[in-house]
Amino acid sequence: MAKKTKNYLDFVPVHNPEFEWTADRDGLVTVHMVHKGFYAAIAQKFFHTPRISHIHLDRYGSYLWQQINGQKDVGQLADDMREHFGEAAEPLYDRLIQYMQTLRNHRFVSFQEKGRGSDM
Secondary structure (H helix, E strand, C coil), X not given: CCCCCCCXXXXXXXXXXXXXXXXXXXXXXXXXXXXXXXXXHHHHHHHCCCCEEEEECCHHHHHHHHHCCCCCCHHHHHXXXXXXXXXXXXXXXXXXXXXXXXXXXXXXXEEEECCCCCEC
């Protein structure tokens, strides 16, 4: 029997509740990342690094961030992006998947399989 491969477009991104975020009047999102832990405390004390970093998303990232609701899979988010931005979103899938991997690598989102609660 052939091994069933998982399609990236079928995974559902979920915001990490550890990070707070705000949106301004123009809809641009800022994610607030609190630096915690031993090394962060040392860096803050001796190198005067900030306790909180504010990550400002561009208009594409901000729109996508606000569409992530724990219900829509990556394929549905791609459809939303195409509908909202039209041709300006192209090459859509390459950009979207790279962006989603970046969000995951920074722990801003995790992925769940559609219909399941397990993280990817």
